[in-house]
Amino acid sequence: MELPVNRFKQAIAAGQSQIGLWCSLPGSYAAECVAGSGYDWLLFDTEHSPSDPLTVLAQLQAVAPYPVSAVVRPAANDPVLIKRFLDIGAQTLLIPMVNSATEAQAAVAATRYPPRGMRGVSGLTRATRFGRVAGYAERAEDALCLLVQIETREALDRIEEIAAVEGVDGIFVGPADLAASLGHVGKTGHPEVVAKVEDAIARIIAAGKPAGILTPDASFAARCIALGTLFTAVGIDAGILARQSEALLKGFRK
Structure with missing residues (x-):
């Protein structure tokens, strides 16, 4: 059995x-519902949602038949969490709160087997198709994609050194926590926050890495894409459900 191809990694490396x-909804049913909507990738979040490895496993299984790439965000830059998500078959991870090259190096090490890293070895995981992928341990990192998230003033100051870490495949700007770090909590549209985000995108690209962002603001999402973001999340499932259900009711209660 062949090692699954990481289409997401290939696409951002090719500038697509x-x-x-x-x-953020933990159910596999909701994941499958949106899997056929035509998005290039879905982010399964476990940092700001009730999800965990077991719920993510069900989500990965639910979306596997669809032409969409799965990205998983662990709750922290933790080698145990990273190992568990890799073992259940996640090929692309988004690591939150990476503030330095040292922290980026730790994330990379957690995705690599010794001697290049510290990932624990098991030959009977979903990632290995339960031992059916020949040479998985030797080839696994070729199909893994590691994205790191910068979302503090400290991380902004260190974009270039983070980008220089071998094994970092892309850098994602987190506007919400960045706004808080800059003293504008809850105000992602504040002019200083917007300016810092746009500058970060330019610096990430200049450093030779694909840039990414999440913003449900359609006009700002388009602006970020124009600036060069290659992996751009444009909505949140829970937000769509909450706001669209409110909008539907509003039409009947005038």
């Missing part, structure tokens, strides 16, 4: 824009 949807 990938439009994504953020999935």
